[in-house]
Amino acid sequence: VPLGLVERKKIPRRKLDVLPERGSELYDESRNEGSNAGKIEEIEVTKRFEYEEFLEQVIRQRKNIKSQVNRITIIGEPGAGKTTLLQQIAKWIRTEFSESIVIWISLADLQGKTIEYYLEKIWLKSIIREEGGTEISVADKSNFSDQFKQGRVWILLDGLDEMQSRGNSLSEIQRQIQEGGWVRQARLILTCRLNLWDGNYNTLAGFETYRTLDFSYPAQVEQFIQQWFAPRGKKDLGQALCSALKEPGRERIQDLAKNPLRLTLLCFSWYLQQGKLPETQAELYQKSIDRFYEWKQEQFPTTFTQRESLNHALAELSWQAIDDTDNRQQARFRLRHEFVRRHLDKPLL
Numbered sequence: 449v450p451l452g453l454v455e456r457k458k459i460p461r462r463k464l465d466v467l468p469e470r471g472s473e474l475y476d477e478s479r480n481e482g483s484n485a486g487k488i489e490e491i492e493v494t495k496r497f498e499y500e501e502f503l504e505q506v507i508r509q510r511k512n513i514k515s516q517v518n519r520i521t522i523i524g525e526p527g528a529g530k531t532t533l534l535q536q537i538a539k540w541i542r543t544e545f546s547e548s549i550v551i552w553i554s555l556a557d558l559q560g561k562t563i564e565y566y567l568e569k570i571w572l573k574s575i576i577r578e579e580g581g582t583e584i585s586v587a588d589k590s591n592f593s594d595q596f597k598q599g600r601v602w603i604l605l606d607g608l609d610e611m612q613s614r615g616n617s618l619s620e621i622q623r624q625i626q627e628g629g630w631v632r633q634a635r636l637i638l639t640c641r642l643n644l645w646d647g648n649y650n651t652l653a654g655f656e657t658y659r660t661l662d663f664s665y666p667a668q669v670e671q672f673i674q675q676w677f678a679p680r681g682k683k684d685l686g687q688a689l690c691s692a693l694k695e696p697g698r699e700r701i702q703d704l705a706k707n708p709l710r711l712t713l714l715c716f717s718w719y720l721q722q723g724k725l726p727e728t729q730a731e732l733y734q735k736s737i738d739r740f741y742e743w744k745q746e747q748f749p750t751t752f753t754q755r756e757s758l759n760h761a762l763a764e765l766s767w768q769a770i771d772d773t774d775n776r777q778q779a780r781f782r783l784r785h786e787f788v789r790r791h792l793d794k795p796l797l
Contacts, residue, residue, distance in 0.1 A: 451496075454523070454658060457494075507540070508544065519637075519652075520637045521658070522659075527710060528708060528709070529660055530640075534606055541602055553603065553604065554610075555608055558611065558612065559782075560613075564624065596633040605638035608639065608644065609644045621652070622651055642659070662707060664706075665706055669702070674686050674690075676715045689714070689715065689722075701726060704732060713732055713733070717736050721742070
């Protein structure tokens with residue numbers, strides 16, 4: 449996906465005249481024309497980067513890095529491809545910087561532990577054991593510290609919005625950086641959902657922020673569709689989907705398809721059964737669920753009533769994982785087996 453450099457600026461208030469079939473423009477901070485009541489402070493995409501440009505100009509050449517320390521935040525809507533993008537960046541760094549050490553941390557896995565704790569007690573210890581050692585020696589720790597001092601260590605932090613914290617996750621990350629140690633010396637790239645970052649944008653000091661942008665239609669959407677269907681030997685289905693999207697009156701689904709997750713669901717649904725395209729996001733999700741049940745029918749036969757019962761149980765499980773105060777810290781982002789059994793260990797009707 450392309451990325452946009454995000455900055456806070458005083459801009460004219462956005463016109464509220466966006467048509468339903470162009471709903472994604474409501475989230476487009478670069479659409480700032482039309483003043484009707486003075487100016488407000490909003491985030492604005494000041495420069496657009498295609499993926500390859502981002503790697504070369506921002507990661508390799510550091511052309512847009514403002515801070516002395518190299519820290520980047522990648523923000524975006526759910527399903528915008530933040531984790532996938534970070535994974536590709538990790539592969540690229542390992543290939544292009546042969547002496548680099550890339551450390552991936554899914555922040556939900558910390559479970560209240562600090563990044564510094566994870567680096568020493570979990571990551572470094574696992575490396576020592578892979579090399580045949582048992583405990584971390586003074587020399588091991590000293591050598592690890594030297595890698596940070598030489599600027600070779602990249603820490604990729606995925607899912608700041610899923611980080612378990614008593615307070616604000618952004619404040620917690622900032623606190624850990626300010627405390628010094630290895631984290632402060634590393635080159636950091638973290639991902640975060642837009643809504644969390646937007647409410648606390650002043651919290652992360654020294655970070656330059658980039659936002660994942662929607663695919664362009666038709667160029668990038670059609671390219672994604674072709675690349676999705678080609679490995680499955682179904683190029684004809686991909687072409688048929690592209691043609692269906694071009695039909696008159698398909699503006700709303702064209703707009704929905706600019707999001708990588710929704711486009712993946714659309715491809716999956718079309719792959720299993722062609723026909724009428726969904727017109728709304730809710731219809732797209734419902735079709736995907738229905739197609740999935742049909743796809744797995746031979747392996748896991750279910751009746752309509754059983755599917756409805758399972759859907760209800762999963763909805764209840766999700767609600768409890770988010771809102772149940774007795775289980776939130778244990779189950780909100782990683783559902784424990786015992787927690788799941790409590791809601792799903794019942795026979796389907």
